Amino acid sequence: MKVDLSKYDNSWYNPGRGAIGRGIWYLVNAVFFISPFFPVSSLKVWLLRLFGAEIGQGVVIKPRVNIKYPWHLKVGDYSWIGEEVWIDNLSKVTIGSHCCLSQGAMLLCGNHDFTSKTFDLMVGEIVLEDGVWIGANAVVPGNTTCGSHSVLTVQSVASGRLESCWIYRGNPAEKMKPRAITH
Template identity: 30%
Template sequence: MEKDFEYQQMLAGELYLAGGILPEHKSVHGKKIAQQINQTPIADKAKLKALVKQLFGKTGKNYYVTPPVYVDYGRHVSIGENFYANMDCIFLDVNQITIGNNVMLGPRVGLYTAGHPLDSQIRNEDQLEFGLPIVIEDNVWLGANAIVLPGVTIGKNAVIGSGAVVTKDIPADSVAVGNPAKVIKTLGEAERKYWQAQKAKYLAAKEKFNSLD
């Protein structure tokens, strides 16, 4: 395979020139697979799952992505077990997006690894850009329209509120909301007890319903 300086720079998180990436490393292949996903009948779950496996660089066994979905490369995305993405999610993966197990993305979540220099000459005349990796650890839930920016890590069990713009790392076991996203709550025993009680209430109601003639 021919050496590709610009592509190597991109994946290293350094400045690179997108137009200089060699044809065999460009993003069109992933965009074509995403287009196939978006044109596949929603009832054909087997085909959709097979296409998502082709799209992403790594998947678990249990995952589902609701069309439409949009990517830059696709192959730079790694997802764990029990992954779910609702409709209209965007994976702008000029750098790696690594997602753990049991992660849920609400509608229109955007994971953006791409960035541009603040200096306008370098950004516009030189057309240099960069990308930094995103890491989403296990058991994370991102609400609808949440945005994650380059270089961010979201810790285990965290919840990101709808419409949040995550510009910095979010610690594990926390709830973060707003623009820029800020931690407003640490999750712990109180939440576990509350939701265990809600689950018990649900199971009791279900048992009662099923016992009706």
């Protein structure tokens, strides 16, 4: 089956900045974030704020983090963004305070409608409430909210709403057991 992509039209989507602003961010992201040679979190936080992100105090951003559009990003206090995390925020991503995104975690706001002949773009917001832990290589797609202190374990895929104080595992992630917080 041959698909006519000439009808593919995502002109409705607005990335929030023009081509020049996105191009400058692309270069800054490549040099200071994706690169392993700039491990200084305070510089990264300053750059994110310069480009419109809302970043709380005490945020740690490890090397090789890829952030699509900082102007769609909000991070609360004392959150940790681990190595090789990919925040593909075509839409708003809100990360609460005291959250942890482990190595290789992916927050993916965009997807495509595979039922459409033109494979149209679909975007949705992501919300990680306070105290959320996203495990290594786990995936959080758009239109997902992880309730406060929920955990998405290693290589799991979230969808919809994860309830507060529960541990989720698998693809699709299933509720496994309550998260016991002792202190």
